[in-house]
């Protein structure tokens with residue numbers, strides 16, 4: 243009967259395993275890096291904002307304060323009058339400080355929201371001011387902020403609890419976007435997957451291009467991440483500049499959450515996965531994590547077991563342990579019973595299966611066997627039928643021990659098959 247699993251299916255399973263291993267390795271490589279990344283992008287954002295503010299208070303042609311004479315406020319081109327420009331005094335290269343500040347801010351915002359929520363990049367780009375909502379806990383009456391994530395791949399919306407860190411980032415974004423009337427501009431976005439224009443919404447990820455407000459696109463988001471990574475100078479194992487895709491933050495989020503004790507089924511709900519297998523597929527398991535889990539298991543078991551089982555043995559106990567091995571020596575071999583266990587065969591070692599016969603005692607065993615044969619003849623001759631069975635068992639035991647010695651000796655022999663001289667006929 244042919245195997246129901248086709249070759250194609252087997253190779254796909256192998257491909258899936260290899261892909262999972264590659265993605266896990268990628269996640270493990272990036273898992274320790276977010277603190278460095280966050281610190282760098284936050285510093286970059288603050289520096290760019292301070293430089294822009296300083297340039298805006300400088301007259302065109304003057305040196306910008308706190309730049310050690312390296313930057314001069316430039317006259318803005320007519321086509322870009324709304325931007326603040328600077329010129330490097332050494333090379334004459336022109337830089338748009340407005341563009342640099344915008345890029346630094348949105349790289350910071352995107353990285354923070356991605357790492358704190360674990361949402362997909364298309365979900366990030368669809369976040370609006372209306373996504374921030376609140377919920378009153380029925381038990382305590384406390385009001386907690388929630389982030390409503392629009393339906394995406396699984397076609398079901400979900401709510402995420404907004405942490406203090408995430409609330410800070412969201413309020414920074416909203417403060418930046420609010421216009422003179424306190425409202426966030428409405429912008430239309432293009433859904434690249436559905437290939438439709440969405441109606442104008444107060445999107446949280448939008449920026450000014452010229453005189454327009456435009457939504458970020460997936461490509462623009464990817465460029466933001468690439469440029470932010472370039473500033474950190476982080477490299478991968480091969481020495482190449484490290485690249486983070488939005489999905490890397492999602493994988494890191496799941497791995498980090500589960501490693502810190504979040505139950506996988508809760509992580510599944512937070513990530514919006516239909517199946518728990520998908521969530522666990524995102525999680526990159528560490529060998530170190532396995533070791534830690536095993537150590538934690540031993541610690542837990544020790545905590546629940548009587549403590550005297552884990553104390554250091556006393557001198558007397560240690561001597562008794564060593565003496566056990568000395569006392570195992572008997573006349574025809576070695577007793578192999580476990581430490582602290584009593585002799586269960588009333589020291590009838592010839593009959594006992596725990597005896598390991600000593601080849602050096604072959605003669606003694608043959609003598610015992612011969613005596614037992616003589617004894618058997620005697621009990622049969624005298625009609626001592628009550629002893630026949632006992633002598634027969636002892637005789638079988640003695641022959642078995644002799645056979646063991648013979649077998650061990652035979653297995654230790656190596657026949658070299660010495661050559662012989664052929665004689666002429």
Ligand code: SF4
Nearest residue numbers: 577585587590591594
């Ligand atoms: S009878 Fe068996 S268990 Fe007892 S001392 Fe002899 S070999 Fe050990």
